[in-house]
Amino acid sequence: MPELPEVETVVRTLEKKIQNRIIRNVRVIYPRIVSSPDAESFSADLTGQRFIGFDRRGKFLIFRLTDKVLVAHLRMEGKFFVYPKKTQPDKHTHIVFELDQGELHYNDVRKFGRFWLYDNDEEIEAVKGLRYEPFDDRLTPEYLKGYCHGKKEPIKSQLLDQSMIAGIGNIYANEICFEVSMDPEHPCGLISLNKWDEIIRATRKILARAIEAGGTTIRSYTSSLGVTGLFQQELNVQSREKEACYTCGTPIRKIRVGGRGTYYCPVCQKKRAVFAAITGTIGSGKSTVREYIESLGYKAISCDAINADLLKDEKVIADLSAMIGCDPASFSKPVLKEAIFRDARLKKQVEEYLHGKIWQVICRFRQENEDEKVVFVEVPLLFETDWYRRFDCCLLVYSRDETVIRRLRENRGMSGQEAERFVASQMSSDTKKQMADYVIMNENDLDKLFNNVEKTLNTVLKLI
Numbered sequence: 001m002p003e004l005p006e007v008e009t010v011v012r013t014l015e016k017k018i019q020n021r022i023i024r025n026v027r028v029i030y031p032r033i034v035s036s037p038d039a040e041s042f043s044a045d046l047t048g049q050r051f052i053g054f055d056r057r058g059k060f061l062i063f064r065l066t067d068k069v070l071v072a073h074l075r076m077e078g079k080f081f082v083y084p085k086k087t088q089p090d091k092h093t094h095i096v097f098e099l100d101q102g103e104l105h106y107n108d109v110r111k112f113g114r115f116w117l118y119d120n121d122e123e124i125e126a127v128k129g130l131r132y133e134p135f136d137d138r139l140t141p142e143y144l145k146g147y148c149h150g151k152k153e154p155i156k157s158q159l160l161d162q163s164m165i166a167g168i169g170n171i172y173a174n175e176i177c178f179e180v181s182m183d184p185e186h187p188c189g190l191i192s193l194n195k196w197d198e199i200i201r202a203t204r205k206i207l208a209r210a211i212e213a214g215g216t217t218i219r220s221y222t223s224s225l226g227v228t229g230l231f232q233q234e235l236n237v238q239s240r241e242k243e244a245c246y247t248c249g250t251p252i253r254k255i256r257v258g259g260r261g262t263y264y265c266p267v268c269q270k271k272r273a274v275f276a277a278i279t280g281t282i283g284s285g286k287s288t289v290r291e292y293i294e295s296l297g298y299k300a301i302s303c304d305a306i307n308a309d310l311l312k313d314e315k316v317i318a319d320l321s322a323m324i325g326c327d328p329a330s331f332s333k334p335v336l337k338e339a340i341f342r343d344a345r346l347k348k349q350v351e352e353y354l355h356g357k358i359w360q361v362i363c364r365f366r367q368e369n370e371d372e373k374v375v376f377v378e379v380p381l382l383f384e385t386d387w388y389r390r391f392d393c394c395l396l397v398y399s400r401d402e403t404v405i406r407r408l409r410e411n412r413g414m415s416g417q418e419a420e421r422f423v424a425s426q427m428s429s430d431t432k433k434q435m436a437d438y439v440i441m442n443e444n445d446l447d448k449l450f451n452n453v454e455k456t457l458n459t460v461l462k463l464i
């Protein structure tokens with residue numbers, strides 16, 4: 001089946017071959033190939049039109065004529081042939097466009113291809129459902145994550161959804177999943193922004209390479225525009241069942257995902273636990289939530305706890321002491337705090353060092369629990385840093401500002417003014433709410449909180 005790069009190649013080839021040709025007559029041999037209007041009007045309306053522009057939208061070919069737009073979809077086996085002179089149609093030729101010079105034939109063994117004809121100023125109904133092209137700037141990780149929120153479709157199937165991205169077919173969806181080392185069955189509603197970013201880059205890289213390879217084959221086309229070849233030398237997993245993975249040597253497997261043949265490397269594209277973050281402001285109850293989730297039998301870890309452990313680690317103490325210029329023997333948390341309090345550059349350096357170390361511990365934790373369905377990490381400043389982009393799912397424990405202020409006064413001994421000033425200095429809860437995938441309300445009733453946690457967990461687990 002022709003995919004975006006092949007369709008692009010066909011469009012560019014036709015542009016070279018029939019640009020500015022005038023249609024003298026059209027013979028529709030198999031009328032069902034024409035979706036709209038009826039075959040008779042189709043022929044009549046095309047007569048006298050000149051081929052002016054050649055575009056592609058998704059896998060649709062779009063020919064701009066003098067005052068019409070001709071749209072075609074090749075589906076499984078559609079092919080165009082350009083002949084320099086009058087040529088006898090064969091048994092698979094369904095439309096003959098007689099031109100002022102030569103002829104354009106449409107052949108289709110399976111007869112699945114379709115044509116549409118529109119007026120110039122009319123909306124092109126056939127491509128209305130298509131969303132962004134792979135190279136469109138509006139195709140961003142945020143758009144894709146938002147689009148897939150709450151969906152359990154496997155990523156491999158979701159990449160084929162033309163109303164999300166236009167133009168990715170089965171072969172390239174398989175290749176994209178391999179390129180980003182992703183289990184093709186991973187639920188699309190639980191993918192991090194960073195992973196979506198990788199997916200976009202991989203999509204562009206793979207399609208661009210294929211278009212380029214297609215472009216180089218244009219020269220070898222003569223009269224035939226038969227779409228074959230699919231640039232197979234470029235493919236890593238497609239149609240390579242039982243052959244060795246080029247990266248790790250493991251035999252490539254073939255399964256069915258959403259009814260479509262799916263090729264993948266079971267090692268490079270291993271199933272991984274969903275990576276979830278729990279966050280919330282101080283006093284929101286995020287630690288209570290993490291502890292409750294742990295009590296339910298899930299694996300969870302806390303950044304604050306990791307940080308506390310690191311500050312007791314000899315190697316870390318030696319590194320930090322050198323950084324702030326103190327004797328390791330006299331190193332303590334207050335000494336560190338004092339040293340970085342007035343030195344923004346040093347503070348940044350220390351934070352970067354500790355964040356790097358914390359992340360290493362988190363990655364180890366994730367790896368050790370790879371066989372779990374989901375692992376949780378409590379991250380205090382999730383949305384204030386770029387860490388929220390690293391998690392498949394961000395859970396926000398949310399309390400109204402008044403509730404947080406009351407808790408800070410009651411539990412941390414802050415004055416009313418101090419508590420208010422503290423809350424005002426934090427990133428706003430509304431911003432966090434918008435950035436979070438799921439919000440867990442916590443308004444001081446523990447039973448209700450636990451109930452909310454379970455509801456959210458069920459929502460997430462339903463996707464896996």
Ligand SMILES: [Zn+2]
Nearest residue numbers: 245248265268
């Ligand atoms: Zn492999």
